[in-house]
Amino acid sequence: MTTTPRVPEIFVGDDHVLGDVLAQVAEHFERAGVRVVRGPAEPAPARTDYPPHQWPRYFARAAVAVISSRTLIGPELMGWAENLRGVVFASSSTASCDLNAATAHGVLVANGATPQNMESMAESTVMLMSALMLELPAKQAQLARSLARPAPYEQTGRMLAGSTVGLLGYGRIAREVVARLRGWRVGRILVATRRPEHYAGTEDAADVEFTDVDTLLGRSDVVSLHLPLTATTRGLIGADELARMKPGAVLLNTARGGLVDEAALARALTSGRLRGAAIDTFAVEPVPADHPLRRLDNVILTEHIVGHTRELFDSLAPTAIRNVTALLDGRPPQYLANPGVLRRPSRIGQPSRA
Numbered sequence: 001m002t003t004t005p006r007v008p009e010i011f012v013g014d015d016h017v018l019g020d021v022l023a024q025v026a027e028h029f030e031r032a033g034v035r036v037v038r039g040p041a042e043p044a045p046a047r048t049d050y051p052p053h054q055w056p057r058y059f060a061r062a063a064v065a066v067i068s069s070r071t072l073i074g075p076e077l078m079g080w081a082e083n084l085r086g087v088v089f090a091s092s093s094t095a096s097c098d099l100n101a102a103t104a105h106g107v108l109v110a111n112g113a114t115p116q117n118m119e120s121m122a123e124s125t126v127m128l129m130s131a132l133m134l135e136l137p138a139k140q141a142q143l144a145r146s147l148a149r150p151a152p153y154e155q156t157g158r159m160l161a162g163s164t165v166g167l168l169g170y171g172r173i174a175r176e177v178v179a180r181l182r183g184w185r186v187g188r189i190l191v192a193t194r195r196p197e198h199y200a201g202t203e204d205a206a207d208v209e210f211t212d213v214d215t216l217l218g219r220s221d222v223v224s225l226h227l228p229l230t231a232t233t234r235g236l237i238g239a240d241e242l243a244r245m246k247p248g249a250v251l252l253n254t255a256r257g258g259l260v261d262e263a264a265l266a267r268a269l270t271s272g273r274l275r276g277a278a279i280d281t282f283a284v285e286p287v288p289a290d291h292p293l294r295r296l297d298n299v300i301l302t303e304h305i306v307g308h309t310r311e312l313f314d315s316l317a318p319t320a321i322r323n324v325t326a327l328l329d330g331r332p333p334q335y336l337a338n339p340g341v342l343r344r345p346s347r348i349g350q351p352s353r354a
Contacts, residue, residue, distance in 0.1 A: 007033065007034065007035050008035065008063050009061040009062050010034055010035070010036055010062055010064045010065070010066060010328075011037045011062040011064070011065045012025055012036055012037070012038055012039065012065075012066045012067075013038075013039035013066065013067040013071045014038065015042065015068035015070055015071070016043060017068065018068045019041075021090045021313065021317045022067075024317035025066050025090070026066075037058055039058060047071070050071075050072075052076070055077060059077065059081040060081070060083070062084055063084065063085050063327065063328060064085060064086050064087070065081075065084060065087050065088070066090065066324060067096075068090050068091060069093035069094065069095050071096055072097075073096060075098050075101035075104075078098075078101055078102060082347075084347065085107065085108065085327050085328075086107060086324075086333065087109045088327070088333065089111040089320075090317075090320050092112055092114075094111050095228075099338045102338055102341065103338045103340050105347070106341060106345055107347060108333060108336060108338065108341055108347075109337040110323040110335050110336055110337060112315070112320060112323075113172065113335045113337075114312070114315040115315075116309070116315040117307075117315065117316075118172045119311075120307040120308070120309045121176070121254060121306075122176030122177045122179070122180055123180070124254065124280075125224060125254050126181065126184070129160055129222050129224065129250075129252065129278075131278070132250040132277070133157065133158045133159065133163065134157045134158070134159075135156060135157040135276065136300070137298055137300055138298060139157075158221070160181075160186060161184055161187075162187045164186070164188040164190060164220050164222070165189050165190070165220060165221070165224065166191070166216040166217070166219070166222065167189070167191045167224050168192050168225050168227055169225065169255070170199070173226055174224075175204050177224065177226070178207070182207055189207055190211050190216045191209070192211060192215075192216045196210035217241060217244045218245070219246060220245070220249060221246060221249055221250070222250050223249060223251050224254070225251075225252065225255045225256075226254075229256035229257070234259070235261055236259050237251070237259060239264040239267075239268075242261075242265060242274065243268075243273070247273060248275045250274065250275050250276040251274060251276075252278045252279075253278075253279050254280040254281065254306060254307065257281040257284070262291070262293060265277060265279075265293065266292035269293075269296055276298040276299065276300075278306075279299065280304060281304055285303060286303065287301070319334065322334050323335065330348050331348070
């Protein structure tokens with residue numbers, strides 16, 4: 001008796017930012033003979049949390065779920081969806097998925113942490129550092145308001161060269177930032193990370209001084225955040241930490257909203273304690289119209305978009321396709337966000353057959 005192998009099935013969500021990327025993934029696998037179940041269209045700025053009564057429709061047979069970081073994948077859903085081998089995020093963030101729960105359930109989580117993603121963010125971070133040191137926001141405001149040109153003795157902009165730059169966190173983006181700063185002839189690069197010994201003797205340790213958070217805050221002209229948002233890091237930079245920063249320093253957060261007490265930051269900027277700030281990720285997005293940082297001239301504000309480039313977006317769909325293909329074939333994906341899952345029984349199982 002001949003049996004017909006079951007056609008593999010994947011779920012592909014929708015997203016107001018990454019809709020085109022997700023559509024490319026869906027079209028690729030439909031052409032390959034994979035059964036694709038699409039999620040409903042979601043208008044901006046909605047976050048999607050599928051209620052239990054929708055799970056049978058979208059996840060009952062799905063071997064892989066392809067989503068954005070605005071789609072919530074919780075422990076209960078992963079426990080219920082017994083066929084789910086993996087979750088593939090179309091971009092680098094996996095913030096909407098409980099990675100510990102995924103590991104416990106044997107679900108592999110992949111993302112789009114492509115070189116283009118890391119490099120775009122690193123380029124934009126160094127650009128923001130230089131713009132803040134040169135006081136670009138104030139110079140733009142001067143022209144916009146037809147103000148008199150400052151006299152030479154009134155110029156307070158500074159060069160990034162010779163300055164001390166401090167990085168809180170030392171992941172892939174931070175290391176790419178350091179690679180670029182080497183060409184800027186900065187005076188010192190301070191790094192605070194949980195495991196500095198991990199980099200001992202490596203190229204990533206060259207030109208870098210590992211130190212503690214308090215020392216970094218007190219000595220850096222530029223403080224840049226490169227940390228995930230966790231229970232430990234939430235609110236890491238509050239009023240006390242801002243007060244410990246070097247007077248006249250600048251702060252950048254291109255990492256995750258929630259790392260900084262934004263109201264306290266606005267007060268530090270208004271008082272002149274800090275010279276400037278660049279914020280790309282906020283605790284609440286979209287950013288409220290009455291947000292205190294919106295009223296200031298010494299800030300550069302972008303809404304989770306500063307590192308978006310054509311090269312970045314062109315890299316996401318092919319990477320997601322490779323990640324999904326690996327999971328359907330029973331292999332670990334290219335960019336695995338919870339590598340600990342490989343040290344325990346997982347759902348990766350045997351290759352799916354079309």
